[in-house]
Each structure stands twice: as C-alpha cells, then as structure tokens.
Amino acid sequence: METVGTEHSPGDRNNLASGHVGYRMVVEPSGQRVQAVFNGETIVDSSRAMIMQETRLSPVFYFPREDVRMDFLSRTDRHSNCPFKGNASYWNIVVGDNSAENAAWSYEDVYDEAVIVKDYIAFYWNEMDCWLVDGKEVIEQSAVDQVAKTNPLVNWLVRDAWKANSTVEQVEALASALVSAGIPLWSMRLFVRTLNPQLFARFYSWWRDGDEVVENEATHAGARSEQYLNSPFALIIKGEGGVRRRLEGPDPRLDFPILEDLIKEGATDYVAVPLSFSDGQINVLTLISDAPGGFTTDQLGNLYEILPNLGRLLEAHAQRISSLTLLKTYLGRNAGERVNGGLVKRGDGEELHAVIWFSDLRQSTEMADTMPREEYLATLNLYFDCVVGAIIDHEGEVLKFIGDAVLAIFPIENPSEPHPDACARALLAVRAADQQICEVNESRGAEGQPLLTFGTALHRGTITYGNVGTERRLDFTVIGPAVNEAARIEDLCKILDEPVLMSSAFASGAPDALISLGEHALRGVKGSQEIFAIKSPN
Numbered sequence: 001m002e003t004v005g006t007e008h009s010p011g012d013r014n015n016l017a018s019g020h021v022g023y024r025m026v027v028e029p030s031g032q033r034v035q036a037v038f039n040g041e042t043i044v045d046s047s048r049a050m051i052m053q054e055t056r057l058s059p060v061f062y063f064p065r066e067d068v069r070m071d072f073l074s075r076t077d078r079h080s081n082c083p084f085k086g087n088a089s090y091w092n093i094v095v096g097d098n099s100a101e102n103a104a105w106s107y108e109d110v111y112d113e114a115v116i117v118k119d120y121i122a123f124y125w126n127e128m129d130c131w132l133v134d135g136k137e138v139i140e141q142s143a144v145d146q147v148a149k150t151n152p153l154v155n156w157l158v159r160d161a162w163k164a165n166s167t168v169e170q171v172e173a174l175a176s177a178l179v180s181a182g183i184p185l186w187s188m189r190l191f192v193r194t195l196n197p198q199l200f201a202r203f204y205s206w207w208r209d210g211d212e213v214v215e216n217e218a219t220h221a222g223a224r225s226e227q228y229l230n231s232p233f234a235l236i237i238k239g240e241g242g243v244r245r246r247l248e249g250p251d252p253r254l255d256f257p258i259l260e261d262l263i264k265e266g267a268t269d270y271v272a273v274p275l276s277f278s279d280g281q282i283n284v285l286t287l288i289s290d291a292p293g294g295f296t297t298d299q300l301g302n303l304y305e306i307l308p309n310l311g312r313l314l315e316a317h318a319q320r321i322s323s324l325t326l327l328k329t330y331l332g333r334n335a336g337e338r339v340n341g342g343l344v345k346r347g348d349g350e351e352l353h354a355v356i357w358f359s360d361l362r363q364s365t366e367m368a369d370t371m372p373r374e375e376y377l378a379t380l381n382l383y384f385d386c387v388v389g390a391i392i393d394h395e396g397e398v399l400k401f402i403g404d405a406v407l408a409i410f411p412i413e414n415p416s417e418p419h420p421d422a423c424a425r426a427l428l429a430v431r432a433a434d435q436q437i438c439e440v441n442e443s444r445g446a447e448g449q450p451l452l453t454f455g456t457a458l459h460r461g462t463i464t465y466g467n468v469g470t471e472r473r474l475d476f477t478v479i480g481p482a483v484n485e486a487a488r489i490e491d492l493c494k495i496l497d498e499p500v501l502m503s504s505a506f507a508s509g510a511p512d513a514l515i516s517l518g519e520h521a522l523r524g525v526k527g528s529q530e531i532f533a534i535k536s537p538n
Contacts, residue, residue: 023151023301025054025084027062027116034061035132036123039095043128044068050117055301062120065106073121078102079241083273083300086110087241093127103127111244113297151302152181157309167192167317168213171204174310179208183299184291186267190275191233191284192314195322201283202321232256232272236284243272246294262288269294275307277315352465355410355426355506356486357396359387359433359456362494364404367450380404382440383452390433394425405490407483409463423509426458427534430500455493459486460505485529488522492531496520504530 030051036044046067052060073091080088087109090102103124110118125131131138156177164170171190178185190204200223203216218228228234232243245253248268254260262270269289274282287303289295361383368376384406388398391408400407410422410429433456441451461482489501496517507514507530514532521528 023055023298023305025052025113025297025301027052027114030061032134033132034063036128037130037132038072038093038100038128039098040129041069041072041095043072043093043095044121044123050120052114052117052122056305058125060122060125062117062122065119065121068121070121073104076102077239079239080105081236081242081274082107082114083242083244083271083295083304084111084297085114086244091121093123100124100127109241112246151305153177153302153306156181157306157313161310161313164313164317167202167204167314167321168215170314170317171206172213175206175213178287178303181299181302183287183295183303184289185287186290187286187288189284189286190314191286192318193237193281193283194318227257230257232258232286233284236272236274237282239274239282242274243270245270248292248294266290268292271295271300273304273307275311275314277311277318283311283314350465351462352409353412353415353462354460354465355412355420355422355509356459356461356463356482357391357406357408357410357426357429357456358459358483358486358490359406359454360490360493361404362453362455363450379450379452383437383454386436386440386452387433387454390429390436393432394429396426396429409465412460415462418509419511420509423458423460423506426506427510427513430456430458430534434499454499455490456500457486457490457493457502458500458506459489459503460509461485481525485522485525488525489529489531491523492520496531496533498533500534502532502534504532507532 027050030049032049033047034044034049035042035046044063044067046063048064048067050062052062054060072093072095074094076090076092078090080090082088086107088105089108091104091106093100093103104121106119106121107114107117108119156173160177161170161173164173167190171188175185175188178188186208188206191201192204193201198219199217200220201218203218205214205216222228236242243256245256245259246269247259247263252259252263254263259270267288267290269291270286271288272284272286275285276282285307287295361380364380367379371379383404384401387406388408391398391406394410396408396410398406398408410426412420412422414420433454437452437454444451459482461480463480463482485503489503493499493501498517501517502510502514507516513535515535517531517533519528520531
C-alpha cells in the first residue's frame with residue numbers, strides 16, 4: 001500500500017501556482033493512472049488526472065469528463081463557492097441500489113486561478129470504495145501541506161473575534177483584521193437575512209474612509225425590487241455559489257449593474273461569497289478592492305479558511321437579534337424585553353399601574369360567516385393595522401389578540417400624577433384609530449364592502465404583568481380585576497351605542513376631554529361605576 005504523491009522536476013511541470021508563502025494552491029498533472037471504484041463499478045479510469053495541492057488540505061485528483069462514467073453521476077442542486085477557484089456544482093453517484101450524495105463536484109463556473117481544472121470532475125476520497133494509483137490500492141490521501149505560514153486571520157478568529165458584542169462590532173473587527181493582514185480592502189458589506197415579519201435582511205457596510213459601520217434594513221418589498229433581483233446577493237441567496245469579478249483590464253465582465261458603478265468609483269476587484277449558518281441559511285459577504293491587481297489567492301485563501309467559524313460567530317449575533325424581534329413581535333416590545341431579560345419562569349412578573357385598552361371589532365361573526373376565508377382574514381388584518389398601528393404610534397403596548405379583540409396597555413410610571421401622559425396618549429390613539437378606520441371605510445363603501453366599526457374601553461388600574469400558565473406553556477400577559485373590568489366596560493359600548501367608553505379611574509386623568517354617562521353596572525362585577533364618553537365637538 002502507498003499514499004498518493006508525485007514528484008516532478010520544475011521543467012516537467014505544467015502547473016498553476018497561486019500565492020506566495022501564505023495560502024498556496026498548485027495544480028499539475030499527476031503523471032499516474034488513477035482509478036476509483038464504487039459498488040463494484042470503476043467510476044473513473046484516467047491517466048490524465050490533475051492533482052490539486054492546497055494549503056492545509058489533502059491533495060485532490062481532478063479528472064477530464066471523458067475519463068469519468070458520467071452515466072453513474074446524477075446532478076444535484078447543491079452549489080458551493082471558493083473565492084479563488086469559483087462555483088462548484090455537485091453530483092450524486094448512483095450504482096445499482098447504492099448511492100453517495102453530493103460525492104462528486106466540478107468547477108464549471110471557474111475563476112482564473114483554477115481555469116486549468118474547469119469542467120474536470122473530482123470525488124470525495126472517503127465516498128469511494130477503492131482507489132488505485134498505477135494499479136496499486138491506496139488507503140489514504142497524502143499528508144496535508146503544512147509549508148505555509150500561519151494564517152493571520154485564524155489568529156484573529158481565535159484570540160479576538162469573540163470579543164465583539166454585536167454584528168456591527170463584528171463587522172468592524174473583521175474589516176480591521178483584514179486590513180491588518182495586508183488585504184487591500186476598500187469596502188466590505190455583510191448581508192444577513194432576518195426572521196422578521198417586516199424585514200427581509202440587514203446590511204452592514206464598512207468603508208475604508210468611513211467613520212463607522214453603517215446598518216441598513218431591507219424590507220420584503222425591497223427583496224422583490226429589480227435592484228435586488230439583479231444583484232449578486234439574489235444569485236447567492238438562491239444557492240448558486242459566489243461571484244468574483246475582476247474589474248481591471250480592457251473587457252471586464254459586468255453582468256451586474258452594481259459593477260459598472262464600482263468601476264466608475266475606482267474598484268479593481270469584487271468578491272461576493274456565501275456565508276452559511278448552521279441551519280443552512282445563506283447570507284452574503286462582499287469585499288471590494290481598489291488596489292492594482294485586486295485580491296491575491298493568498299489573501300482570499302486566508303479568508304476562505306475562516307468563513308465557517310466566522311459564520312458561527314455572526315449567527316450567534318443574528319440569533320440574538322431574531323430572538324428579541326420575535327419576542328417583541330409576538331409578546332410586545334416591553335414584554336419581549338422583559339422575557340429576554342430573564343423573566344422566563346412561571347410566576348415571574350411585577351405589579352404595574354397602567355391605562356388598559358380593550359377594543360373589539362363589530363359584526364365580525366357575520367363577516368366570518370359570509371366572507372371567503374382569505375377576504376375575512378384580510379379584513380381582520382386591515383382593522384388591526386388601523387387600531388394596533390395607532391396604539392404603537394402613541395407608545396402603547398399591544399399584549400394580546402383575542403379573536404378580533406385587542407388588549408393593550410399604556411404604562412403609568414407615577415400613579416400619583418393627577419393627569420398622566422399615558423391617559424392623553426391613549427385618547428390620541430383612539431382618535432387616530434377612528435380616523436384611520438374612517439379612511440378605510442371610504443374606500444370600502446365605494447366598493448360595496450361592509451364598513452368596519454369597533455368599540456373601545458379605556459380603564460386605569462394596577463395589574464399583574466408577567467408569566468402565567470403551565471411549566472411547559474407560558475403566556476406573558478396582564479391579569480387582575482382591572483383587566484376584567486376593562487372588558488366589561490367595552491361590552492357597554494354596544495348597550496349605550498357609544499364607540500368609546502371610559503371608567504371614572506381613567507376619566508380622573510383626563511377630565512376635560514370626557515362627559516359622564518352616569519352609573520352603570522358591569523357584568524360580573526359588584527356594584528356600579530360611573531362611565532364616561534368622549535365629548536362631542538361643539
């Protein structure tokens with residue numbers, strides 16, 4: 001048995017060598033007959049194999065397709081990217097009842113550094129049953145090349161990268177490390193997809209002459225724009241590998257609109273690589289150089305080595321953002337921050353003085369019975385857009401959707417204050433919601449659709465704000481008599497034919513805006529309460 005290895009004199013070599021003493025890639029004829037067997041079939045038998053030796057990786061044979069049994073190969077939709085070799089396509093090997101998934105690959109979309117193996121086929125060593133070199137079985141690949149110096153980016157990744165407390169800090173630290181390693185970086189951008197109902201992704205942009213990393217947001221609508229669809233980001237997100245475009249020379253490849261703009265600004269090289277998270281989500285990192293010659297293979301090879309671990313660091317920051325976003329989306333801003341801050345056990349919570357908002361859509365049962373499901377859901381969401389949007393715009397906290405009802409609060413920091421700002425904001429939110437519903441009804445009326453009406457109760461009291469439920473299923477919400485009373489006051493809206501009613505506790509915080517409707521009993525509540533409505537304008 002022997003290991004794979006070959007020696008040639010310099011005059012015999014027809015090779016491609018990239019880089020200097022750092023990251024090295026050499027491709028040369030193997031000078032041997034190489035065979036590989038899978039499930040009893042010889043998949044490749046070639047005396048024209050090229051052998052690629054790459055820093056800190058085992059050598060790999062690349063074979064011309066004419067010497068490969070392509071009838072045993074089935075193309076898959078997997079793609080990967082090397083920033084200096086190009087985009088690789090993959091094949092399954094299928095022989096009889098046995099198969100090996102994505103066991104073969106080829107650089108069909110190849111960069112200059114690896115053009116010598118364009119369209120050649122390579123195989124994962126351990127996926128084959130047997131390898132023969134010059135008729136002798138080979139058990140293992142030759143030792144990994146350790147000639148190169150230590151990758152300075154690996155040192156940074158191990159020693160300093162973990163110190164970043166946010167994605168912005170991570171991007172800034174990465175840019176600094178690249179520049180310190182001698183990489184001629186002019187601009188860098190990180191594109192990270194989000195789990196957010198409003199945002200498709202976040203951009204983090206660094207410029208050599210800029211003061212700081214700039215964070216921008218891309219909406220789901222923006223992801224359908226021509227600008228995005230015609231960008232390298234869209235291509236890479238689809239899983240089609242990376243993009244490398246040299247922007248110097250008489251005839252650069254300008255297949256993306258952004259490249260023309262970059263050339264005008266003096267860019268010489270553009271690299272966009274996929275950056276994967278552990279769940280398979282593909283993000284994008286782009287690097288732009290304005291130095292003559294752009295990036296070297298040595299420089300891109302050093303970056304390529306750290307991409308998987310860099311992706312895990314960035315994933316940790318992204319997951320923290322996503323977790324808080326989801327908590328705020330499903331629990332509300334204040335509740336989400338409290339849960340994220342550690343209020344996660346049953347019974348965790350606090351007492352809170354607040355204005356309590358309870359509103360309910362009218363005729364919703366009739367609409368649900370008569371409308372198609374999609375139309376009813378669209379109507380319900382349109383109503384929520386008006387009401388919830390007004391609450392949030394006036395610093396209220398939406399806690400729960402109960403069917404077509406909305407439960408919200410406006411916290412009061414100082415309960416002894418005679419006219420809390422929260423009361424004024426709640427009244428402004430009611431008026432804003434009513435105005436938006438009126439605007440919606442104008443178009444609905446013109447189209448012959450049912451008009452939207454709703455009732456709202458505003459109450460004030462001390463509530464318990466925290467976790468209730470079982471150990472396995474908790475809800476962060478508000479409970480207490482004041483919450484029940486708010487719901488009962490809203491029931492009176494139908495009886496008194498008033499769109500908005502308020503308790504005396506609330507009215508004491510906004511006396512000039514309301515008029516008394518007298519004492520009224522609340523269902524299930526002992527005694528009676530004075531109920532108020534909004535004064536009609538003179």
